[in-house]
Amino acid sequence: MAVTLRDVAKRAGVSRSAVSRTFTEGASVSAKTRAKVEKAAIELGYSPNALASSLTTGRTKLIGLVSNNFHNPLFLEVFDLFTRGLQDRGLRPLLVNLSNETDPANSVRMLRQYSVDGVIVASSTLPPSFAEAFKEAGVPVVHSFGRFSTSPNVHVVGIDNVACGRMAAEALIARGYTRVAFLGGPETATSTQDRALGFFAALREHPEIEASMSYASTYSFDAGRVEMTKLLMADPAEAYFCGDDVLSIGALSAIEEAGLRCPEDIGIIGLNDMDMARWQNIDLTTIRQPIAEIIGASIDLVVATIERPDRHPETRLFPCRVIERGTLRPVP
Amino acid sequence: MAVTLRDVAKRAGVSRSAVSRTFTEGASVSAKTRAKVEKAAIELGYSPNALASSLTTGRTKLIGLVSNNFHNPLFLEVFDLFTRGLQDRGLRPLLVNLSNETDPANSVRMLRQYSVDGVIVASSTLPPSFAEAFKEAGVPVVHSFGRFSTSPNVHVVGIDNVACGRMAAEALIARGYTRVAFLGGPETATSTQDRALGFFAALREHPEIEASMSYASTYSFDAGRVEMTKLLMADPAEAYFCGDDVLSIGALSAIEEAGLRCPEDIGIIGLNDMDMARWQNIDLTTIRQPIAEIIGASIDLVVATIERPDRHPETRLFPCRVIERGTLRPVP
DNA sequence: GAACGTTTTGCAACCGGTTGCAAATTTGCC
């Protein structure tokens, strides 16, 4: 069925090497044989077997794309950008859905079996050790949306979540809120931990402001709604920094359901600026995370690491900024 | 760096064949050598190279997952289910993002280079010819969410869009609307064409009901909002069947923006029942498309076709049903 | 212990490519 190198060689009347060389960049072939080979290849509908060649070259152009975020609409944008970015560089994404798994062993084994050239871990909830497991197995790896560290063991690309927490606090303070709160994602998510850190650090400089904190069980609409409903029954704060946009939207829904209005009764600021945040019926004030830049840098970094595996681990952080929309009252 | 069959064989003091056989299901190895080999394999951290073995076995366990829907939140659910479903069967998804490409030639070539065992085309907008190109290239293929045909050339799994259009019309009629309309997706999408067909077929049996139609430029929030805004400026219908949920949400936003209420002033019924449709601040009445079943069947079918490539093309359709929520007035 | 049937084993060829090397061809120059 499949047409191979040998078939083309026979038809073109040349050796197999000649055929191989016409399909390898920068190999030594005369114009004449190249023409013969190309003609035969087209006639037979030949295209080289990438996996067979990987055996000798050691490169598959396969990149493992590992994620556990298949319920946050932001990640559709993330997958879109990753797949397009990889394709543009001639690389192929092998997608791994972690679901509830947190042990890297299986993923490492599987991706090594497929000899991926590199791995991108795209998750803001997995611990650094997850990506490190790939490094230990000798697989070039980049942790996208991962936890910032000054002395990282693996490449990390993302944002400074501590700074974002601080930025959120300052945005609330600037708008004159005096009773604020952080409604975080899951307590175990590194992103939530860091955002809380920054949020409360900023507030420590403003002792006059009352602050509290609670956790949603996941980064999801339902969890945000449930948690906010609970908060509304007690004595809610004037404004909330929500762990991310989808959590914010859940909270907004709870507020509306309770017959309250946003921002008149309660303010909300999210984080991510996912596509949906600008939908007019949501119109969420949020902190933009520059995902296109993060993803571009992640791909660049994994490619660079494939070329020089001993490259020193690096952290690349991108600045975030507040996107002013309709869920916080304006700065006075 | 990488540890190979030969290393394990040497350490275990057996032939390479013996090692290969201990890792192949149902091969003939004595308990004694198996134990020796496994011990050596663990000590060296060996796991077999899936791509090398694919050379002789002809199976890579790689499945091409091709889609052009990276902006519709429904497809995050779709990718989640596909990746999990494939993983559960020991298969690996190689993701292809079509973006604006409609010519299958590139995808076919690329996926053949990677010797995928099969391909799943997940799209409700691509024409049947797209999936057929894979079949012609000898690659087992299933078109998920594809156009229903009584004499298909390739396997199709999805819903009967004509029947859904009819169901939508009947739902509106049953609720006493007398001026209705279809706000479709892009005119070229097969799903929109078929839904329109069914919608107007049902209305032909009710000549007393006024009906009209328009197209949104894409299946997206913005397109739905823009189109509905335009419609509201003229003389809008009492109720709209929108091409899908995300279009519906855009339309809802436009309605709200115009100071109108739903369902009091205008009714909306969507299609898909994506996760977001049940969010309380959206609460969209819609027609549920059973995506988990569709995806499960698609995987089963591609696996079956890999085993018997000459399998006769088949259409598997799953029934849809109306999910009653808050954007249509109740049945009297 | 011999004869026989079963398992298990290793050899060697193969899957579809790549690549170092030496031989063959071409090119440039006088």
Place this chain on the structure above:
DNA sequence: GGCAAATTTGCAACCGGTTGCAAAACGTTC
């Protein structure tokens, strides 16, 4: 046309596995 240098070519070995086949080892039975 002759010669040296440069380019192109094919051979053969290899990448990391699998597998048909014949030989070797094993287990039974008498």
